[in-house]
Amino acid sequence: MIQIKRFNSITPDFDSNLEKLLAFENAQDNAVDSIVTTILADIRKRKDTALIEYTNRFDRLSATSAKDLELTQNHLQQSLAALSPAQRNALEQAAQRIRSYHEKQPLNSWQYTDPDDTLLGQKVTPLDRVGLYVPGGKASYPSSVLMNAIPAKVADVKELIMVVPTPAGERNDMVLAAAAISKVDRVFTIGGAQAIGALAYGTETIPQVDKIVGPGNAYVAAAKRQVFGIVGIDMVAGPSEILVICDGKTDPDWIAMDLFSQAEHDELAQSILLSPDAEFLDQVMHSINRLISEMPRKDVIRTALENRGALIQVQDLEEACAIANRIAPEHLELSVDQPENWVNKIRHAGAIFLGRHACEALGDYCAGPNHVLPTSRTARFSSPLGVYDFQKRSSLIQVSQQGAAKLGEIASVLAYGEGLQAHALSAEYRYKKQ
Known part of the structure; x- marks a missing residue:
């Protein structure tokens, strides 16, 4: 019972x-944090050399070069071809539904002109490069590949790099097939904190990304926490x-x-x-x-x-x-x-x-909706993963001569109030005769 x-x-x-x-109590394990800190510092300093050492040690491989750890698009297509018809059909149908849902999400750039001929707006642009962490070995999470990769592609991220460990060389065809269906650009057979470090700092072989998404174990979660600020992360679930x-x-x-x-x-x-x-x-x-x-x-x-x-x-x-x-x-x-x-x-x-x-x-x-969701009561202030997580927004401000006079006076008063004279003068120069 x-x-x-x-x-x-x-x-x-x-x-x-x-x-x-x-x-x-999602207490951070001090021992895990200490190990992760050491690994990240080593990856940042020795790059590919450290990455190969950690990968060989933890995943029981014998790579001599970081290039040995990259899978080609042919490898992904071979995994796709190796699936049973039922498996392939399920992945492709799931991918189609996820893509259709996320295609309705993109945030568009917008702008308007106010009465003093000042143009204001927002420009939405995709991230240049995103790293996707996927658990590997006997674990099979093709759904994680679809849910993380597809919204990134819908957002028009220029390059999507997937990392997935292959302990003792064991690859998962469904995971790699999902990468093929999702049009992942590059795949490296690395995992753990060393993979997060390689994505965050970049090595001679693996380029630095702008954001890291995807689930992982305690070492991966700790590494994501530690590199946040150098790169963006989705969440620590x-x-x-x-x-x-x-x-x-x-x-x-x-x-x-x-x-x-x-x-x-x-x-x-x-x-x-x-x-x-x-x-x-x-x-x-x-x-x-x-x-x-x-x-x-x-x-x-x-x-x-x-x-x-x-x-x-x-x-x-x-x-x-x-x-x-x-x-x-x-x-x-x-x-x-x-x-x-x-x-x-x-x-x-x-x-x-x-x-x-x-x-x-x-x-x-x-x-269709994303399965990467806020946990531990964070749904009070956060949202499911979506296209918007792979985009950033820039403000647009174009000021006319008339607008510079109107806005300059407001800015000047506020700047002097904050004790920032250069701010005030910068605004005044646009409308006061010198």
Whole structure:
């Protein structure tokens, strides 16, 4: 029997219990940080030489040159050709849906001219070069390639460089095929903190990028934190999360499996169900205990559900939405009748799934929206990865003689008020006769 927590929102200790449930000490491991700091400094100093040494040591390879670590486009096409028809079709259909969704996102440049003939606006331009980190070896995350690479390409990033470790030379055809379908420009078989360092600082072989995206282990996450500011990063993601709001009318087996779908990621993942129907919560608990034995990752699921999962009885769906906003989950399922009537009650969530048939797993792979989402309550202030993450915006200011006189007087007063005389004079020179 799984010992998953049961709460009721009307009990006096509910707020404190919820706070404890949501608390996640994402403490940085000092030992990991120290190792990463050393690796990054070595990559920055010795470049390719250090990169080859670390790659050979950690991935058990015998490369003699960084060029040995690059895969050609032919390699990617060979991996694509090696897939079964079902695998290739699934990747291509998912890619098409992801591309179609993201093509609706691009931010356009704009400008206007105000009454004093001053032109103001915004110029949107893509990043020049982006690095994409993908876990490798036995891990197979082709969906991560699609979700990170496709919006970058839609944004018109000039060069997309993917790094993926190949421990003992083990390559994953689905990952490399996804790179081919996503039109990744260059692929290097490197991983870990050394790969992040190579992308951030550049080496003789690997060019420096402007931004690094993609998931990784604790060393990769620590390296991304440390190089932020030298390059941009997407985010440092926490454990995966799902929150399900259900009115009690959905098949309890469906809901149990939805909770499993996040719990199977790792022991720190969080799965929470909110429902006003106590009997339905009992039914879901029964489904959980009946279905858990069928799961290959049952030990991981059990640990996640017992440590960070909960079934919560609420007074009504209105309260469920209010609690959801406190939790600000990565994934939120509104498994209710007429979900469109409740979606406007939700202010904070990475992705919102509407209705009983919209399970989170579809969003992970092929629905279209990005699966790179804010975790650990950061949905309160951040958004899913998108085309906008691969673009930057420059302000446009063109001032006429008439505008220089009007704006110069305003700027001069404010500059003197701040004690910045050169600022004031710079503005005054444009409209005062000398």
